[in-house]
Amino acid sequence: MTDHRLLEAKLESLFAYMTGDHKGRWGMDIEQWDWVPGVGIVSIMAYGKRTGSEPVIRYVREWAERNKEKAGGAKVINAMAPFAVFPELYRLTREERYLKQSEEIVRWMMNEAPRTREGALEHTVTESVQFREQAWADTVYMAVLLIARHAGLTGDRAAAAEALRQTMLHLRLLQEPETGVLFHGWNCEAGDHMSAVRWTRANAWIALAVPEIVEEIGGLVDIPEELHGRYAALAKGLLSYRAAGGLWHTVLDRPDFYKESSGSAGIACGFVKAARIGLVDPSYAASALLTVEGLLPLIRANGEVAGVSGGTPVMESAEAYNRIKTYPTLYGQGLTMQLLTEALAIE
Template sequence: MIPIAETAARVYGYMVQDYSGQWGMDREAWDWVPGVGVIAMMEYGETFRRREVLDDLHEWEQRNRAKSAELKVINAIAPFAIYAPLCRHTGDTYYYESSVRAAEWLLREAPRTREGAFEHTVTEEAQFPEQVWADTVFMAVLFLARTARLTGHAEYAKEAVEQSLIHMRLLQDKETDVLFHGWNCITSDHMSAARWTRANAWVAAGIPEIVSEVGGLAPIPDELRIRYERLMKGLIRYQQQDGLWSTVMDHPDYYREASGSAGIACGILRGIRSGWLSSELAEAAGRALPALVERIEADGCLSGVSGGTPVMESVEAYNRIACYPTLYGQGLMLMLLNAFEAAKAEEEGR
């Protein structure tokens, strides 16, 4: 029996140390990397009822508040996803007002592709004109859904649903039901056409949360539910014998990638909890957990996490991405542990 609470505490503990200057682990920044980390930490504090974790995140936000206004790109939206729970936790209206400002930027100013999808924009000196990435669903659409719930604004909720559906339509492979990493609206193709595991993880873990947040504020099309169910069943077909997924899932000879595997397994549990997936699929998440826990070192570091990955020039290039510790890897692992704890609590009626 895997000690979920103890394991989660170790993973969390590794995340809050001082990693100044280390891109993958430095929490004192405002980008998608620490963004995924703090989203997972917030969820951890709420799931395990650790108020000191929530207090720490409030202090983190105050330390980094000035940075939040510096960049208006999709990847810089990710940390704002903790504002709604921070607003409820602290009662500070700043979080409400800032959430509205960021949501308004997304709706009124963020670059869009010709299909209406948010163009994926980054904090680095790089541009990807009219490119749609699966990553955007977690980095920006999740925030928009949480802000819809916080404010009660149906417009935000409708946009969150629409963005989720557009991304699924553009990225879902008709043959396998899994997602390609990206879509180029100019050339009308999936570029290198990589079925990249972590891209699928962002959507697998993000969609159930988005749907949960917008429930009652916007109608959820049957198409989104059907596409999500097909996606998750397609992903399970690519799970390897050891319980993990290769970094490009239809290449079993490529290295196993921990963050994407954790995100997919988390999505399975979240999908079951939302009622969109059959409980029979929990077995796949159950097979992934011990394989991932084996990769957690004594200090709580999750090994086997691939580095930051844009849409690469070829499928083969994904297999050359180096692995090293990252806050998003720790975060996706922590989300999976949170999901197991939530499922256990629900089963026990807690």
Template sequence: MSLKQHAENVWNEMKRDYAGNWGMDIHKWDWVPGVGVIGLLDYYETTGDPAIIGFLTAWATRNKRATEAGLVINAIAPFAIFPALYQVSGDNGFKEEAARVAKWLMEEAPRTREQAFEHTVTENVEFSEQVWADTVFMAVLFLARTASLLENEAYAQEAHKQMLLHLTLLEDRESGVLFHGWNCSTADHMSAARWTRANAWIAAGVPMILKEIAPLVQVSEELLARYRRLMDGLVRFQREDGLWSTVLDQPDFYREVSGSAGIAYGLWKAVDGGWLLPEQRYETAARRALKAIISYIGEDGIVAGVSGGTPVMESVEAYNAIPTYPTLYGQGLVLMLLSEALWRGESSHE
């Protein structure tokens, strides 16, 4: 089966009615469908398929009422498609809503004592003074896209600042990769898990963000150096089968497909953007991951091997107990990788 057919199957499954299924229900407003629609937008930008942008426009219009609820960091993710929807449709409502949410991020979103966005979620639970890697993809990507749309240098500077803060606070200085979270109150990384999908959120998110803000602000050498250390560390942790374990430094833990897809996408996206040197080891790592991930895509387009929703767990071992099941964020991250592969003219490797 071709990469294009795999991608078509993945996106067709995403738009099916899975009402009530936490992982696959597109009819709600949160980070899970948010990552899904970000992936669909990426696929549209590769293919230009009007059916995809039509679906996204209808989805956003239908769910606008949900955006009137209180804002939290994790549920900012779906707004990341609004700047593009405005540019395609000319509907000023998308632009106005993006501007409203960006203003909230700048002026009202809770921050830690280091001024990083505090990770807040729709569930009735608080993570006071905690910094999670997830935030870069869930909220900072949106802020960067809105900065580009509005040509707002202050928003672009904030996106740059948040990336640098997260790369600094989460860094494992020994390996170069990132821990899942940082607790500002206790000044530690809590369970100190080098969780693969946490690393994927930043591996994929940084080049996507830099694409938006580089025309508006100077990208610091420190940010690029930290990102390159991250990516070098990730390549070293890739397993023989082309995937990454659900915790990077635990080779006996199960392989995790969504995080692996995000890392591979980040490698290619960063090389294409000029943020990583076009070295063969990055190309090889991404192609090995793509080949392995294809084997997890069913003929129906369902992506297997995706770990469930994961807060910062109480121990490293607890990450290996997270069950796997189909999710829109797994579909979305894999679709992003397939889209990038198609854009680069990669073959199916089958």
């Protein structure tokens, strides 16, 4: 059993490092409005909410206030990630601006955001590059999670139905029937998975997002058996690829590649969330503790998480994923923070 005092100390160090002055560092500058700080701020909110820490929650509120002029400046799918804290901020403060902007962004995604020919949200980014007609696993966490949270807050059945539709589309397009795990992306024009790499962090985005999406929308729409079956197959497949020390290699089926922290944390955290709502057997939550033990030595004394791969588009080969440099990032910090926060509740 992991020592809760150790987890709490590590969480405090993660928070301190994330909220320090990292101006100008792409992976660690939280004063931006994009997916990297988005995952960071969503994770900080999850930590504050679980522990009831007023200073942590206050930080999220102050961050939202400081960055409100940047919100919505770039309407692309990856830049939707920070908005996922708005439904919770509205619950806490009842400030209408959070509800209003959440509604505006969700409507944009439902009615205007680019889609592939299958109807999946096209993966768009703030960088000057286009991924036309491509569906990526990342989108489920960066965008669909917000739609689900807004639906759960407001009781919006249309938004709930869209969250479910996008989740199922991404699972159908990306899941490999033989193994249950996911490819990183799908090219709708070519009708293929491009390099067809089973990238670990891609699997983490969906493994982590789906349980929360189901929890948020379960009272508004019927969750199909297909989703249960696909998630169970995903979890089983992922567990089969985990290395002895509790982590996953940066490409699931390449044990000769380096082990990667952020994807490992995201997958294990997803297991805990999924077990809590009955998507998988309770043993998956207990199994996540091995990943916790594997990650703890990678959290340095200053709170920096080591072994986190940098930002990664769909690469041209499996080997290219292994060449991605590792360095500290807010998503690596955040996914580790989310796992340790969930581990506090494991019996």
